Amino acid sequence: MPSTEPSAHLPRRKRSARLSLAMMGVGAFGLSACSPPQSEEHVTDVSFDNPESYQSVEDCVAAEIYTRSACETAYEASLESVPRFSSLEECEAEHGEGACVAPTAEQSQVATGSSTGSWFMPAMMGYMVGSMMSNTNRGRAFERVYQEPVYRNRQNQGNWNTASNQATQRVTQRNEAMRSSIVRQATQRSGFGSRSSARGGWGS
């Protein structure tokens, strides 16, 4: 039974509904949380199918992985789950100075059904789209798309494109002068981990 109910309407639960393993142990392991009593369908195995994060619906569509309607559904779901504040100050108190914005008319329409709402939300860095592939006792079926904002909008934090570009530029500039004068030498190894035997484990 494909569920169309948005997560916001499910009873509040502090644990994930389903977990699985892809490679540990003998084959995949999957188990689902006890289903709500009204559901007869028993989910026996679920795996997330290549979830991706996108900046916008257009980015999502352009990636040519999901249909436009899946991209739009996930975008709507993520907007619906964004916390809403009645003032900029309240939002900033929670999410930090400069981290909040007023929704655009379109975002407001999607989130509340009204384009004129006067509220504020943390700026979204992007949204997740993925499909949950379920094995159920009535055969394999697609479940709902899901989404989750992962990082807060803190300067560039979590803005991975910026991160990659800047780091690459920085190192490229630094190495350019070096490279012309260096003849490729043999690979050196054992340059990390030398103190492992002295100290044992690192887990903390």
Added chain:
Amino acid sequence: MLRIDIAERHNWKDLAHELGFHFHTIDGEPYWKEDAYYQFTLEQVERDIEAPTEALHEMCMELVDRVCNSNALMQRLALPEFMWDSIHDSWKAGQPHLYGRMDFAYSGDGPAKLLELNYDTPTSLYEAGFFQWVWLEQAIQQGLLPRHADQYNSIQERMINAMAHVGRGLEDATLHFSCVKDNTEERATVHYLQDMAVQAGLKAPFIFMEDIGYQPGGDYFVDLDNQPIRALFKLYPWEEMADDAFGERIPLMQTHWFEPPWKAVLSNKGILPLLWEHFEGHPSLLPAFFETSNSEPMAPGWVRKPFFSREGSNIELITDAGEREAVGGPYTDSPWIRQAYQPMPRFGDRHALIGSWVVGDRACGMGVREDVGRITKDTSCFVPHAIV
């Protein structure tokens, strides 16, 4: 918060072996225990653990920003000077992180108190994120727990989301995974991380830290086939990386690290006095100070910790009543901090410690460790929890 006796699942050891949890018993001593569980109310979890974790995480991020903009603070945290640019640049560029764990003293009444941050190489991830979740589901199915029982745990789900997000920025969606040789527990934890990466749609090859290669003039560290490692997850701490033979090469390489270099700011117990300086009086913080050569001998009610101790090593405490407790270890070559002693709750002869997880920027779950001593060590048992 209660410690409740409960029947074990009859087949749990077989299940553990099938699911790659080979370190449920360490050196003949139980590590995973399910003859009891810790019981919380939803209010305790949300008000006393989850909310303070999110608040503290934001305070930590604010401090990272301050430290990254101050050579004086970098110095105070004993971060090696050749790493300062990498730390600063990785923060300014917004390199994403994956996860962290806060350790709390919490008795079920009043706010949890932060004992320390594990923001670079936190472990007990598999136990907390996966095996504990399976325990709850099966305990309900087997009638050991009521059907409405719940658990504060979306750790794995959020890790998969975070990895999927991170994967978008990785060339060829490939993230290498690494830890040192000859450590079963760490290899299993990394195996679990690889598993989640695969579920997030990434390619997740493995290489031991010792096998990572360096080619003079190259842009990246290389794997055993001399192919570039463009991004690497390491279950290996920044302070040791920096000290290793390849340490000073790190700033010259384009290899992306998880956790990113700016996590070195938070994986250092010097962050605890800085937190106290900037947010003194916060209900989840304990008074903490840098030890100096002028510091008085430690008085009752205080704890002494080296900047870089792990697994409880080299920690010494004196309770308010004057009882002294100490764990030996090799971490004697870094500065020390002092932190006010906060007793952990005691159940019989066991002290319970809360490990509260942050993935991306969200608090998302917890695990409980217990030990007969007041200092939590690598041998401290993991006991599952439930919200009932």
